[in-house]
Amino acid sequence: xxxxxxxxxxxxxxxxxxxxxxxxxxxxxxxxxxxxxxxxxxxxxxxxxxxxxxxxxxxxxxxxxxxxxxxxxxxxxxxxxxxxxxxxxxxxxxxxxxxxxxxxxxxxxxxxxxxxxxxxxxxxxxxxxxxxxxxxxxxxxxxxxxxxxxxxxxxxxxxxxxxxxxxxxxxxxxxxxxxxxxxxxxxxxxxxxxxxxxxxxxxxxxxxxxxxxxxxxxxxxxxxxxxxxxxxxxxxxxxxxxxxxxxxxxxxxxxxxxxxxxxxxxxxxxxxxxxxxxxxxxxxxxxxxxxxxxxxxxxxxxxxxxxxxxxxxxxxxxxxxxxxxxxxxxxxxxxxxxxxxxxxxxxxxxxxxxxxxxxxxxxxxxxxxxxxxxxxxxxxxxxxxxxxxxxxxxxxxxxxxxxxxxxxxxxxxxxxxxxxxxxxxxxxxxxxxxxxxxxxxxxxxxxxxxxxxxxxxxxxxxxxxxxxxxxxxxxxxxxxxxxxxxxxxxxxxxxxxxxxxxxxxxxxxxxxxxxxxxxxxxxxxxxxxxxxxxxxxxxxxxxxxxxxxxxxxxx
Amino acid sequence: xxxxxxxxxxxxxxxxxxxxxxxxxxxxxxxxxxxxxxxxxxxxxxxxxxxxxxxxxxxxxxxxxxxxxxxxxxxxxxxxxxxxxxxxxxxxxxxxxxxxxxxxxxxxxxxxxxxxxxxxx
Numbered sequence: 001x002x003x004x005x006x007x008x009x010x011x012x013x014x015x016x017x018x019x020x021x022x023x024x025x026x027x028x029x030x031x032x033x034x035x036x037x038x039x040x041x042x043x044x045x046x047x048x049x050x051x052x053x054x055x056x057x058x059x060x061x062x063x064x065x066x067x068x069x070x071x072x073x074x075x076x077x078x079x080x081x082x083x084x085x086x087x088x089x090x091x092x093x094x095x096x097x098x099x100x101x102x103x104x105x106x107x108x109x110x111x112x113x114x115x116x117x118x119x120x121x122x123x124x125x126x127x128x129x130x131x132x133x134x135x136x137x138x139x140x141x142x143x144x145x146x147x148x149x150x151x152x153x154x155x156x157x158x159x160x161x162x163x164x165x166x167x168x169x170x171x172x173x174x175x176x177x178x179x180x181x182x183x184x185x186x187x188x189x190x191x192x193x194x195x196x197x198x199x200x201x202x203x204x205x206x207x208x209x210x211x212x213x214x215x216x217x218x219x220x221x222x223x224x225x226x227x228x229x230x231x232x233x234x235x236x237x238x239x240x241x242x243x244x245x246x247x248x249x250x251x252x253x254x255x256x257x258x259x260x261x262x263x264x265x266x267x268x269x270x271x272x273x274x275x276x277x278x279x280x281x282x283x284x285x286x287x288x289x290x291x292x293x294x295x296x297x298x299x300x301x302x303x304x305x306x307x308x309x310x311x312x313x314x315x316x317x318x319x320x321x322x323x324x325x326x327x328x329x330x331x332x333x334x335x336x337x338x339x340x341x342x343x344x345x346x347x348x349x350x351x352x353x354x355x356x357x358x359x360x361x362x363x364x365x366x367x368x369x370x371x372x373x374x375x376x377x378x379x380x381x382x383x384x385x386x387x388x389x390x391x392x393x394x395x396x397x398x399x400x401x402x403x404x405x406x407x408x409x410x411x412x413x414x415x416x417x418x419x420x421x422x423x424x425x426x427x428x429x430x431x432x433x434x435x436x437x438x439x440x441x442x443x444x445x446x447x448x449x450x451x452x453x454x455x456x457x458x459x460x461x462x463x464x465x466x467x468x469x470x471x472x473x474x475x476x477x478x479x480x481x482x483x484x485x486x487x488x489x490x491x492x493x494x495x496x497x498x499x500x501x502x503x504x505x506x507x508x509x510x511x512x513x514x515x516x517x518x519x520x521x522x523x524x525x526x527x528x529x530x531x532x533x534x535x536x537x538x539x540x541x542x543x544x545x546x547x548x549x550x551x552x553x554x555x
Numbered sequence: 556x557x558x559x560x561x562x563x564x565x566x567x568x569x570x571x572x573x574x575x576x577x578x579x580x581x582x583x584x585x586x587x588x589x590x591x592x593x594x595x596x597x598x599x600x601x602x603x604x605x606x607x608x609x610x611x612x613x614x615x616x617x618x619x620x621x622x623x624x625x626x627x628x629x630x631x632x633x634x635x636x637x638x639x640x641x642x643x644x645x646x647x648x649x650x651x652x653x654x655x656x657x658x659x660x661x662x663x664x665x666x667x668x669x670x671x672x673x674x675x676x
Contacts, residue, residue: 075646076618079614079654206640282625283632283642294622325666332659339651549596550592551673
């Protein structure tokens with residue numbers, strides 16, 4: 001049932017893609033499709049491409065794990081389009097550049113900067129793709145019970161097949177359809193859940209109590225190894241055999257299931273708060289438990305707001321608008337469409353904290369959206385709603401992954417290895433999919449939201465200053481841009497790498513490394529401006545900047 | 556079956572077109588702008604920059620002001636509207652209204668600037 005719902009989504013997507021291609025054979029049809037696309041349709045396409053597994057699954061999971069403060073994620077995801085509308089949408093469209101590497105060469109005339117930008121595209125796309133594959137693997141595992149790696153490989157194969165058959169991204173209609181599909185598959189189940197859970201759960205969701213005791217006998221499946229700190233003697237059932245736990249630390253191996261009895265004390269897990277506690281209900285985000293919630297929240301928002309304009313799969317979408325003015329309108333309508341979608345993750349998050357709080361013990365919070373329906377209704381309706389949500393999550397994964405994979409392979413095939421033939425262009429996405437699958441396999445215990453935020457942080461510290469200064473500041477020079485992008489890239493990748501691989505230090509440093517945008521973005525801007533001021537821009541730079549602000553109709 | 560349509564040409568997705576066009580990469584060249592156009596562009600840029608900075612200031616009120624306000628006033632956690640904490644509404648619902656409003660205002664303003672500074676014909 002659930003598997004067939006996912007297959008149905010893939011099939012419908014392919015069908016619409018194929019129809020779209022078949023319908024657009026003549027020049028005029030093509031022009032209608034690509035040049036006269038209305039801003040509303042294009043905005044739906046942008047939103048369809050943008051709403052990834054991180055939005056569909058990740059935000060609700062982060063609410064269960066980190067608390068109400070995680071709702072700043074979708075605010076940042078949406079606010080990014082306001083910044084895009086104000087600063088880059090129209091001028092960027094007028095450059096005629098489809099990608100940031102194109103923009104770099106068109107505006108500053110530097111091949112070096114183009115290559116560097118392609119490397120940045122590679123970094124952003126990889127950081128964004130790995131969590132998508134991970135989420136797809138997890139959804140398939142939850143709904144079908146297969147091991148994680150099978151899910152990831154199946155997801156990779158689905159992307160490869162869709163790419164090989166082509167068509168998927170050919171039509172704006174496909175992405176617009178994806179948006180409507182995702183909206184329906186997210187909002188419908190949310191309303192059903194709220195209506196079905198009953199008044200007691202609704203009240204409990206609004207007034208959460210800290211998750212300290214198991215309300216009923218609860219099996220907890222540990223898919224990742226972890227360490228539990230037991231503070232009260234408890235008897236759990238470990239694989240059929242009762243086991244007495246005295247207070248102390250217990251390592252739990254991946255793949256085991258512990259069943260806790262009703263009323264048992266909930267053990268502590270390192271590094272996260274139990275859902276429903278006082279800190280959990282505060283509307284600020286304390287990442288990594290650094291103890292600086294205001295700083296973490298502001299830094300996250302800075303990364304999301306300024307990083308959106310640098311996402312490679314989104315920029316190319318704006319090119320479908322006929323001119324700067326409709327690109328601007330597209331950005332504005334996108335704000336409204338995303339706002340409608342993002343009113344709903346809070347439903348899954350707050351209900352999840354009440355109904356499936358044990359997911360926080362096993363680190364499986366990303367699956368809260370697909371776990372909820374069957375907790376509410378164990379009949380066919382529960383299965384049907386799970387199927388709808390899994391299909392939506394898979395649609396989200398597909399749309400974003402295909403866009404990113406194409407951006408990534410275009411960067412490799414044309415900016416990094418110029419002179420490549422069409423064959424290499426066809427092979428690049430497949431090779432990319434293999435690499436991403438290989439990276440997603442060991443990434444099993446990193447939250448979807450964390451890596452996606454890292455992608456935004458890199459974009460905000462590299463492409464944001466490049467685009468904003470390139471569009472508004474005639475004195476920007478190529479060496480200045482190169483220096484700024486290099487510093488921004490090294491600083492943000494370095495901070496994220498230290499945080500992920502070496503483990504976060506305590507206190508303030510944890511917040512600054514976990515959410516580095518607050519210092520990396522100003523640093524990149526400062527370096528770009530400082531180095532540019534020491535050089536001289538070419539004579540045509542002023543005209544090249546000014547041209548971007550002239551309405552096409554009047555030039 | 557001798558329907559005469561427009562000339563058939565190869566059609567590809569934006570990515571493929573981009574990829575195929577890349578060989579003859581975008582060349583940076585001096586744009587051809589007359590003196591009058593340059594002057595006009597300079598004026599538009601200045602006014603548009605002011606509009607964009609206003610929109611960014613309003614955006615800052617939402618994405619910086621609101622978190623700071625919620626941090627400064629923990630009492631808001633206890634105030635309830637229709638049974639929901641005000642501090643929850645302030646992050647789950649309120650920002651979206653603000654963002655849509657800023658987007659609409661900025662869009663109108665930017666388009667008005669382009670109309671007002673258009674070439675007199």
